[in-house]
Amino acid sequence: MSEESKINLLNFDYEALEKFVESLGEKKFRAKQIMKWIYQFGVTDFAEMTNIKRDLQVKLSEIAYIKAPEIKVQNNSADGTIKWALDAGDGQLIETVYIPDGDRATLCVSTQVGCAVNCAFCATGAQGYNRNLKTSEIIGQVWRATSCIGFTPNPKLRAIDNVVLMGMGEPLFNLDNVVPAMKIMLDDLGFGLSKRRVTISTAGVVPNIDKLGDMIDVALAISLHAPNDELRTKLVPLNERYNIKSILDAVARYVSKSNANSGRVTIEYVLLAGVNDSPKQAKELAKTLANTPCKINLIPFNPHQDSSFKKPSIEAVNKFYQVLIDHGFTVVTRKTRGDDIKAACGQLVGEVKNKMKKIARFTSNEVLE
Numbered sequence: 001m002s003e004e005s006k007i008n009l010l011n012f013d014y015e016a017l018e019k020f021v022e023s024l025g026e027k028k029f030r031a032k033q034i035m036k037w038i039y040q041f042g043v044t045d046f047a048e049m050t051n052i053k054r055d056l057q058v059k060l061s062e063i064a065y066i067k068a069p070e071i072k073v074q075n076n077s078a079d080g081t082i083k084w085a086l087d088a089g090d091g092q093l094i095e096t097v098y099i100p101d102g103d104r105a106t107l108c109v110s111t112q113v114g115c116a117v118n119c120a121f122c123a124t125g126a127q128g129y130n131r132n133l134k135t136s137e138i139i140g141q142v143w144r145a146t147s148c149i150g151f152t153p154n155p156k157l158r159a160i161d162n163v164v165l166m167g168m169g170e171p172l173f174n175l176d177n178v179v180p181a182m183k184i185m186l187d188d189l190g191f192g193l194s195k196r197r198v199t200i201s202t203a204g205v206v207p208n209i210d211k212l213g214d215m216i217d218v219a220l221a222i223s224l225h226a227p228n229d230e231l232r233t234k235l236v237p238l239n240e241r242y243n244i245k246s247i248l249d250a251v252a253r254y255v256s257k258s259n260a261n262s263g264r265v266t267i268e269y270v271l272l273a274g275v276n277d278s279p280k281q282a283k284e285l286a287k288t289l290a291n292t293p294c295k296i297n298l299i300p301f302n303p304h305q306d307s308s309f310k311k312p313s314i315e316a317v318n319k320f321y322q323v324l325i326d327h328g329f330t331v332v333t334r335k336t337r338g339d340d341i342k343a344a345c346g347q348l349v350g351e352v353k354n355k356m357k358k359i360a361r362f363t364s365n366e367v368l369e
Contacts, residue, residue, distance in 0.1 A: 002066055003067075005245055006063055006064055006065045007020070007063060007064045007065070007328070008064070008065055008066065008067055008136045008138050009034065009038065009064050009065070009066050009067060010038070010067065010068060010136035010139055010143065011134060011135045011136045011171075011180070011181040012135075012180070012185070013135075013181075013184050013187070013190075014031060014035055014183070014187050014189055014190070015088065015183075015184040015289050017031040017034060017205060018031040019033060019068040022139070023082060023238075024056075024059060026298050028083070028171065029081075030052065030312075031342075032189055033049065033051055033191040034049065034052070034060075034186070035189035035190060036037060036085060036189055037049045037052075038066055038143070039143070039181075039184065039187075039189065039190045039191055039241055040050060040150035040151060040152070040153040040189075041153065042143070042146065042147050043066075044065075044066040044067065044145075046058075046060045046061045046064075046315060047061070049071075054257055058072075059210075064166065064219065064255075065184065067136070068136070068137075068138070068139075068144040068273075069094070069137055069141065069142040069144060070085035070086065070087045070144075071084050071087075072085045072086070072087050072093060072149075073085040073088065073093075074148075074281070074288070076333045079335050080099075080100045081097060081098065081099050081100070082097070082098040082145075082148075083095060083097050083098075083171065083193045084097075084098075084144070084145065084148075085141075086137075086141060086146065086260060088133065088137060090114050090273070092130060094110040094113060094133065094137070094141070094146070094168055095110060095167060095168060096108065096109055096141040096145060096167060097100035097108060097167065097216050098145050098148075098149070098160070100108075100323050102164060104167075105159060105161060105162065106160070106161075106162040107141070107142060107145050107158050107160045107163050107164070107195070108164050108165060108166050108167045108180045109138060109141045109142065109163055109164070109165050109167050109206065109258075110131050110133065110138075110141065110167035110168035110169055111132070111133055111138055111167070111168070111170070111171040111174050111177075111178055111256045112120065112125050112129065112130075112131065112133055112166055112168055112169025112170065112173065112174055113129070113131050113133065113168070114126075114128050114129040114168060114169065115129055115168060116129035116170070116171055116173070117203045117236070117237070117238050118129075118237055119203065119223070119225070119235060119236050120234065120235045120236075120300060120307075120309070121225075121235065121239075121270055121272060121307055121309045123304040123305075123307070129202045131356070132169075132173070132174040132177055133169070133174065133175045133177060133178075134177055134180045135178075135180045135184075136328070136347070137177075138146055138165075138177060138181035138254030139150055139158065139180075139181040139184045139185070139190075140179075140276040142160065142163060142184075142185060142191060143216070145159070145160060146158070146159050146160060146191070148294040150172065150245075151184075155188075155192040157275060158191065158192070160193075161193065162193070162197045162198075162199075163185055163191075163197065163198050163199070163200065164184075164198075164199045164221075165178065165198075165200045165201060166199070166201040166221070169204055170202065170205065171200050171201065171202060172200070172205035172208035172209065172212065173205060173208070174201045174221070175211060175212065175215065176191075177206055177310070177346070178200070178354060179212070179215045179216050181273070182198055182200070182216055182218055183216065185198050186218075188214075188283045194258050195217050195218050195219070196219055196262070197219075198218040198219065198223050198244050198260075199218065199219040199220070199266070200212070200218055200220060201221040201227035201258060201268065202220075202222060202223065202224060202235050202238070202245075203222075203223045203224075203238050204219070204222060204223070204224075204238060204239065204244075205238070205242065206246050206247060209247075209250040209251065209253075209254050210250055210253060210254070212254065212260065213254040213257055217257075217258050217260045217360070218260050219254070219260045219261055219266070220251065220258070220261055220265050220266070221265065221266040221267075221268055221297070222251060222265060222267055222268065223268045223270075224264070224267050224269055224285075225269055225270050225276065226239075226244075226259045226276050226281075227276070227281050227282075227284035227285035227287075227288050228244070228288070229243045229244055231275075232244060235275075235276070235323055244288060245251070247291075248291075250294060251265045255293070256369045257270055263293055263294065264292075264294050264295060265293070265294050265295075266296075267289060267292075267294045267296045267297065268294050268297045268299060269296060269297065269299065269310070270299045270300075270301055271298055271301060271312045271317055271320060272301050272310070272312065273301070273309070273311060273312040274309035274310070274312070275309065277312040277316045277317070277320055278320075279319050279320065279323050282319070282323035282324055283323055283327075285324065286323065286324055289329070291354070294329070294330075295329075295330045295331075295332065296329050296331045296332070297331075297332050297334055298317065298320065298321060298324075298326055298331060298332065298333045298334065299333075300312055300317055300333070300334075301304060315335040317333060321333055348368055
């Protein structure tokens with residue numbers, strides 16, 4: 001049987017894998033064994049799964065396989081960040097970024113080939129959009145990164161202890177594949193991550209924020225980037241469909257039934273020189289978020305060739321930060337990592353072919369009212 005007609009077991013979370021082994025006439029506990037081999041020991045050859053009986057090994061090899069996207073290019077930053085370009089088939093590449101920080105390490109994972117949201121300042125959106133990634137291609141990024149760093153069944157020694165779905169794509173446009181992948185990240189038989197250590201970032205797909213809350217409990221981050229709807233619609237065209245109030249209302253509903261968020265959401269705000277980085281706009285942002293328990297993550301813009309936006313001055317960043325602090329917010333200014341290999345926030349591009357229509361965008365050359 002060709003690989004194309006076989007089943008990639010990376011597409012199954014534990015519940016789906018249980019159903020699969022039962023369909024083969026096997027007991028449920030076989031799913032537990034297979035999960036451990038794949039995600040704790042990095043084994044992809046059924047013949048090496050020594051506690052699985054030989055006839056089942058043969059049966060599995062005939063109808064199934066275990067395969068993560070292959071690495072095509074690896075770039076290493078001077079600060080320890082690693083960016084991988086992974087093969088998504090048909091000549092298309094997705095990008096995954098590993099960011100070590102002391103005794104912790106974060107992996108930034110993509111969920112689509114490209115992105116249709118088309119935020120004005122983002123290199124990914126400029127590349128266009130082709131398709132959603134499969135569950136195997138999402139969790140496969142975590143598997144592949146772990147295979148480079150080192151597998152271990154000991155959760156205290158695992159190479160990756162924080163995953164953010166903030167790479168290429170809008171995760172909430174791909175819930176059917178994203179949620180099973182996150183379940184594997186959280187599962188003790190999978191990567192065993194804390195739900196507070198798996199973060200899904202969205203530009204604000206309101207109906208799917210509500211759906212997400214009924215499907216899984218993970219940390220939520222909102223890519224806001226503006227203090228008002230007029231500016232946000234120019235920077236994030238999706239705002240024309242789901243405005244700031246509707247997003248913050250959805251956030252309140254999500255957080256009310258979540259344990260992962262500790263009662264508050266993360267607000268991501270890319271600072272663009274002369275566009276959204278003034279003290280006046282900081283005060284307006286404070287007013288906009290007054291009733292939203294949150295931590296604000298300020299991200300100085302990371303320049304790329306497809307954008308005319310500029311990075312704000314250190315003085316502008318500090319003034320914006322101080323205004324928010326003075327209004328009682330918890331604020332973090334994100335340290336730029338991996339910009340020498342174009343692995344920083346907003347710089348991921350991959351290789352996107354056969355692009356579909358994108359949402360309209362705005363550039364910094366246009367007049368801002």
